[in-house]
Amino acid sequence: MILKEKRNTILEEVFRTEAGCVYQSDVENCFYVDFGGRAIKFSILCFFRLKTLVDKVNLPDMAACPERSSDIEIISPCACEHCYVLTLAEIAALKELLAGAKVMLELNSILKERLCRLVK
Secondary structure, X not given: OOHHHHOOOOOEEEEEOOOEEEEEXXXXXXXXXXXXXXXXXXXXXXXXXXXXXXXHOOHHHHHHOOOOOOOEEEEOOOOOOOOEEEEHHHHHHHHHHHHHHHHHHHHHXXXXXXXXXXXX
């Protein structure tokens, strides 16, 4: 994706799909979401706010609602500088990306906890 070429900071890939990638920067204490042709830096708090907002979008209702004039959703986490204007398919792809990243972060935490127990 586009992010690896632009950053000098060491970034660890957290999770990747065909639609994008989430990177973690321990140096900057943040995440980078490379999605839709843009790489956006999020603080840890904003990253999880974004995930919460994306999870709240009900895809079946969005697809089935005849009153909607279009199938786009604007997602703008509070206290974050960025917003996404996404179609139904893009929201599904972003949901998958963020869900996978969260699972990998949780798995990493569990592994570190277990390894610390073994060392003690």
